[in-house]
Amino acid sequence: MSGITRRRFLCATVIGGAITTLGSMCGKGGKAWASGSFEGYPEGMGVLVDLTRCIGCRTCEAACNKEQNLAPPDRSFTDQSVFDTDRRTDEDHYTVVNRYATGEGPVYRKIQCNHCNEPACLTSCFVNAYTKTKEGAVVYNDKVCVGCRTCMVACPFNIPAYSYSSATNPLIKKCIFCHETRLKNGRPPACVEACPQEVLTFGHRKDLIKLGHERIRNSPGKYIDQIYGEKEVGGTGWMYLSAVPFDQVGFDTTLGNEPIISNVKDFLSTVPMVLAIWPALFSGFHLLATKGKDHGGEGDDEGHKRSEKEEPRP
Amino acid sequence: MRAFVKMGQLVDSHYRKDGKKRWTLLEKLFLGLTPQQYIMQALLNPVNWVLAVIFAVGLPMIAGRFYFGLNWVTHSSNDYPWGLFLGFGLFGMVPLSSSGFQLGTACEVFGRHDLEPIERVGLLNGLLGYFFAVVYLLVDLGQPWRLPYPMAVAFGPAAVLFLVAWHVATYLSVQVAEVSTSFFEWIGWPVGKQGVRKITLGLTVAGIILSTLHQGALGALFTYAPGKVHPLWYSSSFQWLHFFVSSLPGGLCMVIAVSTIARTTMEWRCDERFRSTLDKLTITLAKGATMGLATYLTIKLIGIAHDNEWSYLATGWGAWFLLEMGVGVILPLALFSWAIPRNNPAIVRLGAFITVFGIVLNRLNTAMICFNWKLPHREIPHWRELIICITVFAIYVVVYRFILYRLPILYAWKEEPVGETVAEPVKGVPVPAYGEPLSPLPSYRELGEEPIQVSSYVITELGSDESGRRGL
Numbered sequence: 001m002s003g004i005t006r007r008r009f010l011c012a013t014v015i016g017g018a019i020t021t022l023g024s025m026c027g028k029g030g031k032a033w034a035s036g037s038f039e040g041y042p043e044g045m046g047v048l049v050d051l052t053r054c055i056g057c058r059t060c061e062a063a064c065n066k067e068q069n070l071a072p073p074d075r076s077f078t079d080q081s082v083f084d085t086d087r088r089t090d091e092d093h094y095t096v097v098n099r100y101a102t103g104e105g106p107v108y109r110k111i112q113c114n115h116c117n118e119p120a121c122l123t124s125c126f127v128n129a130y131t132k133t134k135e136g137a138v139v140y141n142d143k144v145c146v147g148c149r150t151c152m153v154a155c156p157f158n159i160p161a162y163s164y165s166s167a168t169n170p171l172i173k174k175c176i177f178c179h180e181t182r183l184k185n186g187r188p189p190a191c192v193e194a195c196p197q198e199v200l201t202f203g204h205r206k207d208l209i210k211l212g213h214e215r216i217r218n219s220p221g222k223y224i225d226q227i228y229g230e231k232e233v234g235g236t237g238w239m240y241l242s243a244v245p246f247d248q249v250g251f252d253t254t255l256g257n258e259p260i261i262s263n264v265k266d267f268l269s270t271v272p273m274v275l276a277i278w279p280a281l282f283s284g285f286h287l288l289a290t291k292g293k294d295h296g297g298e299g300d301d302e303g304h305k306r307s308e309k310e311e312p313r314p
Numbered sequence: 315m316r317a318f319v320k321m322g323q324l325v326d327s328h329y330r331k332d333g334k335k336r337w338t339l340l341e342k343l344f345l346g347l348t349p350q351q352y353i354m355q356a357l358l359n360p361v362n363w364v365l366a367v368i369f370a371v372g373l374p375m376i377a378g379r380f381y382f383g384l385n386w387v388t389h390s391s392n393d394y395p396w397g398l399f400l401g402f403g404l405f406g407m408v409p410l411s412s413s414g415f416q417l418g419t420a421c422e423v424f425g426r427h428d429l430e431p432i433e434r435v436g437l438l439n440g441l442l443g444y445f446f447a448v449v450y451l452l453v454d455l456g457q458p459w460r461l462p463y464p465m466a467v468a469f470g471p472a473a474v475l476f477l478v479a480w481h482v483a484t485y486l487s488v489q490v491a492e493v494s495t496s497f498f499e500w501i502g503w504p505v506g507k508q509g510v511r512k513i514t515l516g517l518t519v520a521g522i523i524l525s526t527l528h529q530g531a532l533g534a535l536f537t538y539a540p541g542k543v544h545p546l547w548y549s550s551s552f553q554w555l556h557f558f559v560s561s562l563p564g565g566l567c568m569v570i571a572v573s574t575i576a577r578t579t580m581e582w583r584c585d586e587r588f589r590s591t592l593d594k595l596t597i598t599l600a601k602g603a604t605m606g607l608a609t610y611l612t613i614k615l616i617g618i619a620h621d622n623e624w625s626y627l628a629t630g631w632g633a634w635f636l637l638e639m640g641v642g643v644i645l646p647l648a649l650f651s652w653a654i655p656r657n658n659p660a661i662v663r664l665g666a667f668i669t670v671f672g673i674v675l676n677r678l679n680t681a682m683i684c685f686n687w688k689l690p691h692r693e694i695p696h697w698r699e700l701i702i703c704i705t706v707f708a709i710y711v712v713v714y715r716f717i718l719y720r721l722p723i724l725y726a727w728k729e730e731p732v733g734e735t736v737a738e739p740v741k742g743v744p745v746p747a748y749g750e751p752l753s754p755l756p757s758y759r760e761l762g763e764e765p766i767q768v769s770s771y772v773i774t775e776l777g778s779d780e781s782g783r784r785g786l
Binding site for chain 2: 088089090120123124125126127128129141144145146147148149150152153154156158160161162164165166167169170171252254255256260261263264266267268270271274275278279282283285286289290
């Protein structure tokens with residue numbers, strides 16, 4: 001009887017072990033990503049957006065539409081009535097400008113992918129469709145995307161959109177920093193080039209941080225003493241300067257400075273432990289729970305038979 | 315159905331009641347009825363007419379979803395990427411399916427063989443729940459034909475969903491293996507059954523691991539959205555434990571709910587052992603569910619205290635949270651605590667149905683209702699989305715019923731002694747009388763004077779069945 005128990009235990013161990021190996025493979029991968037904090041590639045590019053300069057002309061929207069070959073807009077890019085509603089990015093608009101009424105008059109804010117140093121979309125993607133390129137862009141591989149839309153849930157800025165209208169090839173649509181057509185050749189994205197007000201400054205991220213702080217220092221009282229995106233969710237490639245508190249112009253100021261993946265690390269680190277400990281723990285429970293039945297001459301399987309006899313079936 | 319069962323013979327072994335002629339596969343599929351009888355009973359069942367209406371409306375809509383795209387059936391929200399298909403179908407169905415690993419663990423790991431009459435219901439409930447969660451997922455995914463990609467084409471091992479995908483895929487295989495013993499009994503392939511039984515403990519332990527991790531992982535998915543899920547439903551440290559622990563009473567109560575429905579609507583299929591032990595087992599399962607609910611309530615409170623979220627309780631969101639906890643957790647907890655010592659299975663069953671509702675409500679709240687709580691608008695699902703949800707659920711009910719009608723889940727398969735000679739019943743053991751297929755055999759104690767022959771019968775039975783016990 002005990003032989004059977006031992007064999008079963010062995011089976012459990014072997015199967016558990018196989019799963020552990022499989023799991024630790026996943027676990028290791030997860031740990032490698034989750035450990036430490038990635039602060040961006042040293043040569044990563046970014047854009048500094050100075051909200052005090054934006055006049056809401058929407059030229060950047062038009063330039064993006066042309067550069068990315070997006071569908072023609074319902075309302076022309078000179079139409080100011082779009083400011084009556086709060087808009088977000090969607091499959092035909094990788095960037096939008098919103099207007100916010102503040103104590104210091106209307107403030108316009110351009111929205112697009114912020115190209116995080118440690119992007120939530122990238123870390124949440126189970127087919128690794130996202131890549132943070134050395135130039136600083138967060139790009140997307142549409143050949144492997146399954147369409148689970150976790151990246152849309154994960155993005156703290158609500159940027160990725162989905163082309164729900166396609167039945168056969170729906171994809172994530174978002175700003176890619178004009179990576180293919182411009183950034184990797186060292187050129188600024190189309191919106192930056194088109195902006196007539198020099199709202200957008202393109203450059204190395206680390207230089208832009210210096211520039212931003214310089215502007216704050218050189219014009220005392222003009223700016224809020226913060227570059228939004230310098231530290232938020234681990235730092236972003238696109239950063240903002242503002243004259244009014246950021247939460248008054250649609251920014252989420254409650255995100256904290258930790259990358260999104262930090263929230264998930266607690267769980268990710270338990271995974272290899274569960275995989276490693278559970279097989280022995282529960283096989284042990286099995287041995288403990290069935291041990292008592294060995295006493296009195298009735299083994300484990302004898303116990304089974306006894307219950308059979310109590311409720312015999314033909 | 316009951317009337318037709320009386321007309322025909324109930325298939326509960328390989329042989330007809332005369333003990334000679336084997337059932338053919340087709341006869342087994344028709345439940346021992348003639349095709350005409352089978353169709354008649356199907357047409358006379360009003361449930362089938364309701365199902366027919368649901369399918370008539372819903373199946374074309376599912377086809378339309380794949381032909382016209384997701385924007386035909388949903389509001390195509392970029393702010394609420396997960397709608398009812400995942401909010402209800404995936405996040406709601408999976409916790410109700412934790413019964414498979416729990417009953418497997420109780421019976422196989424902890425040796426609680428008194429739970430065996432309901433073990434298979436638990437295992438099947440687990441398998442079907444997971445399977446249909448995947449069906450909902452396939453409806454929801456933008457490109458469902460790429461579902462195997464995380465297994466073969468592109469790997470994102472840092473992603474929680476990567477773990478979910480692997481664990482659900484592995485666990486589905488484990489559950490298929492666990493439930494396959496019933497299928498092998500029914501189809502008459504003892505070799506397969508023995509093969510699976512040899513690795514039962516391994517499968518069960520694998521089931522515990524995979525369940526712990528991905529019940530938790532479904533919760534951990536929301537830790538990617540710390541600013542979007544309302545703080546009362548969110549806990550960076552404990553989200554996975556909240557999901558895992560609440561799935562425990564969820565799964566147990568789902569088994570109580572399903573067994574209640576099964577005993578009411580298909581009593582003919584339940585054998586005496588199932589019918590006579592069900593009330594007792596319902597109470598036993600409810601004891602487990604009570605501990606689960608109490609623990610869940612505690613860790614929810616710890617979650618609020620840990621992140622100091624008490625002030626949110628005074629808001630409208632807080633009222634909704636308290637309603638969810640009050641109706642979904644505290645009310646069933648009170649019902650169970652009252653009914654279990656009083657041995658009142660009816661109230662326990664009521665509590666179980668409420669728990670199932672409460673767990674599903676919690677998942678809907680986390681995934682949809684309290685998601686994006688900072689945004690001004692709430693997503694109301696498209697009506698087609700709702701109809702597709704109902705249709706997939708109806709398919710789930712049909713498949714569930716199809717299997718319960720046939721495989722030995724609610725009844726024990728009567729293993730025949732192999733060969734013509736032993737097919738003759740041993741003297742002293744009465745053959746079940748024609749028309750009374752479900753009457754149990756008296757125990758050897760009742761037979762008294764000839765116990766040796768009875769035990770020889772038992773041994774013959776065991777000959778084809780190593781340990782001779784039902785279940786895995």
